[in-house]
Amino acid sequence: MKSTDTTREEMWAKQHLSATHIDYAIWERDKQMLHRMSAISRSCTFVVDVYKLRYAFASTNFVDLLGYDSHKIATLERQGDYLESRFHPDDSTQLERLQVELGKFIYSLPIEERNDYCNIYSFRVLNARKQYVRVISRQQVLEQSRNGKAWLILGNMEIAPNQKESDQVECTVLNLKNGEMFSPVLPSPAPISLTQRELEILQLIQKGLLSKEIAHKLCISIHTVNIHRQNLLHKLGVQNSIEAINAGLASGLLD
Known part of the structure; x- marks a missing residue:
């Protein structure tokens, strides 16, 4: 990030x-x-x-x-x-x-x-x-x-x-x-704001589910899942799912 x-x-x-x-x-x-x-x-x-x-x-x-x-x-x-x-x-x-x-x-x-x-x-x-x-x-x-x-x-x-x-x-x-x-104080980073759906998908990614499995669980299309995945990667400032999970943990979005 x-x-x-x-x-x-x-x-x-x-x-x-x-x-x-x-x-x-x-x-x-x-x-x-x-x-x-x-x-x-x-x-x-x-x-x-x-x-x-x-x-x-x-x-x-x-x-x-x-x-x-x-x-x-x-x-x-x-x-x-x-x-x-x-x-x-x-x-x-x-x-x-x-x-x-x-x-x-x-x-x-x-x-x-x-x-x-x-x-x-x-x-x-x-x-x-x-x-x-x-x-x-x-x-x-x-x-x-x-x-x-x-x-x-x-x-x-x-x-x-x-x-x-x-x-x-x-x-x-x-x-x-x-x-x-x-002693300098760093400015606080802007809070990360995910939609409820993006957060749900991030939590399912953390559990190891693939896009097809996420789509089935949430009753949405794979295309929609992939759009949400790209959006949350962009908001978290990361390149892949592993980095997204780490960023989610660091920011408190994930337990």
Whole structure:
């Protein structure tokens, strides 16, 4: 289910970075420093290149501490969203929505204030034992372009000392200049409204009935059943019956 009309990559693209304002010799020096730091630190460090819209670096601590694939970490620039692939799927949706909302906040500020913030997230990832553990991830600007735009984003991820049971992503935004903090609140999604017939069909889908069986049970045609199925899939924002059942459970439409 698509959680937002705007993606993180689209928010990054709002920087309108230009190659003429970026010096990759700076990044090569930073990368050497990060390799040295990761050798003495147990935190998992990563860098996002906002100009190239991709990850540029991840420390080997992701392999040792969280069981990530060593080859994919070493070649992260070519692996797309590999880091996110180990996030809890429910948390991934919340994280993307939070990052988009925070992006909107950042771009509402004067340009000279946009790089003053550190975003601190708490969410769940798979560890080496294929168990979900809660981590703390801190993200802030590492390097700016020559005209002051955020170019490289530095992240540090550590296993949270408090492994509380929660299905909520927590987020705190820290102003690095004055120490002020706030916790953003996501706007509530619009309530899903199904007709009584669509809800009946969704409940029967949950019980494993096929369209022909649903049609017989409700004394309507298969064609009518299929129209209702397509309508409820559209309203739930999903592609198939399994996703519809999951969405129905998540929204409280199904028990």
